[in-house]
Amino acid sequence: MSLILTFLGKGGTGRTTIAIAAAKKLAAQGKRVLLAGQDGSPAFGFMVGAALSADPQQISPNLDVVQLQSTVLLERAWEELKAQEAKYLRSPFLKGVFGQELGILPGMDTALALNALREYDGSDRYDVIVYDGDGDQTTLRMLGMPEIASWYARRFRTVFTDSDFYRAVSPFIQPVAAAVLNVNWSGDLFSQPAAQEATGLLEQGKAAVANPQRVMAYVVTTEDEPAIATAKYLWGSAQQINLTVGGVIVNQAHEASAVSAEFAPLPISTVPRYSGQDWQPIIDALPNFAQPEPAPRPMAVNVAEKKVALFLPWFDKKEVKLTQYGPEVTVEVGDQRHNIPLPPELKGKQVTGAKFQDGYLIISF
Template identity: 65%
Template sequence: MALILTFLGKGGTGRTTVAIAAAKKLATQGARVLLAGVDPGPSLGLLLGTSTSPDPQELTQNLQVVQFQSAVLLERSWEEIKKLEAQYLRTPLIKNVYGQELGVLPGMDSALALNAIREYDASGKYDAIVYDGSGDQTTLRMLGMPEILSWYIRRFRKVVEDSDLWKTVSPFIQPISSAVLNVSWTGDNFAQQPTNEVNNLLERGKAAIADPSRTAAYLVTTGDPTAVATAQYLWGSAQQIGLTVGGVLLNQEPVTEGISANFSPLAVSSLPICPPSDWQPLIEALPDLRQAASAPKPIEIDISARQVRLFLPGFDKKQVKLTQSGPEVTIDAGDQRRNISLPPQLSGQSVKGAKFQNSYLTISF
């Protein structure tokens, strides 16, 4: 399993440059690294001094680079879908629709990119995957997909399974879903195994996001007040999906007391201005990117005290809303919503009180 790193921050703060330096740093330490870029523009290739492609190519020792192209990812997935359709339907409906014809609909990019990261992680070829994404809410929603999808399955599974529509289309829908989620199904356990395997896959995804030794983000900012405020907002939003933010990278400026206070208790590292041909000063200025586990945990559950604590920096009390409409607790903060799956000892219990103090939301049951 690979360490997955990504960088969050306002556009123009140097996220792509930092991602490249991070990939180079890990590679020089002996890790097998894949640098994955999602921006279809030329910036990644220009900074690397080479052309990029939708297939991994060797950049230096231990370092490969790939440029995600949604149309290519969709085309490859479509061919797998057609094979499954032919296997499960006697009269395939989409056999004459070709992947080369398909356009990418809004929202597909994130799902395709996440699936590609999962497949590269599962390949066992890499010790670290550095994802140079949009660095904003789009990246966070992508990484939050396992949590959101598992909630939809929990809440809607019984309703859908009991419907006449599902009984009609499930022989086709279930295997098609497996093409995206890479789940292997057999005929004898067709009804139960797919659901179990999908749930297991989503649980593994949630566990990977929640484990800072597996997945972590770093904030990239300058001293500009707008960039700082954006980084703070993304910090709090990352907590909402259970993603640990390991530290702050202050690009091309010295660390001041004000900056440190804005991101306390995270460590803030100052990154130097480097000439295009010399990456070494920037590489050396980066912190140990494997130490995100020392950062505050997004959520802590204390069963004995019957409390749940969420770390929500970047938000004030007015921006945080708690509701309980069912057996789970829902937290709204900013533009992110999180449904907290409680342990059996607390599941279904009513909230007795909540307080927001020092960036922590403490919920008592």
């Protein structure tokens, strides 16, 4: 398994420059590194200094680079989908549709990128995967996709199995499955191998995002006020998906003192402007990603006191909306809505109170 490292910040703050420098720094430390770029234009290859393709290629010792190309990823994912269909259906009907003729719908880019990162992570070829994505809410929604998809699957499974429709058709599921599928399905439809495999992947994704040893983000900003405001917003939004932000990188900085107060208690690193030739000054100024400084965790659970504390820096309490529908507790902050992954001891319990204190939303059950 790999550490997936990504960078958040306003466009134009130099996220790609920082991502490339971070990959070079980690490779120089002896880590096996994959730099994965979401930008499909020639600009990414120009900055890396190599002609890139949809497959990883080595550009220096310990450092591979891949340019994630959605059309190629879709073709490969479609072939895997057809293989899975053939595994469970006696007469597959997707075999006449070819991945090469499929177009990219809005939102598919990030889903395909997330699946590619999952596959590279599972290959055991890399110690670190540096992901250079959009660096905004799109990246956060991508990393939050396993939690969101898991919620949809969990809630709609409950609604479906409790419905009169499911009770009416459930006696016919086993004989129909035996007639159409090449496996003998019986019992709960959602406990079958395909459903269990999908659920397992979602749970692995959720656990990875919540573990700073597996997924970590850094906020990139300049001394420009709009860039600082965007960085603070993305820092707070990252907490919503349980993603740890390890620190702030101030690019093209003159001094860190003015920015430090805006991001306390995160560690601050200042890096000089990239000259277009020498990477070493930036590499030397970057934090030690292999051994990051302690950072506030997005969520802390105290089962004994029946409390959950969510760290939501730089959001005002008026921007925080807490709701509970049935067993689900949902927090809405800014443009991000998040269902809190409660431990078994607190699941299904009613919220008895909530308060916003020192950047933390403290929920009592």
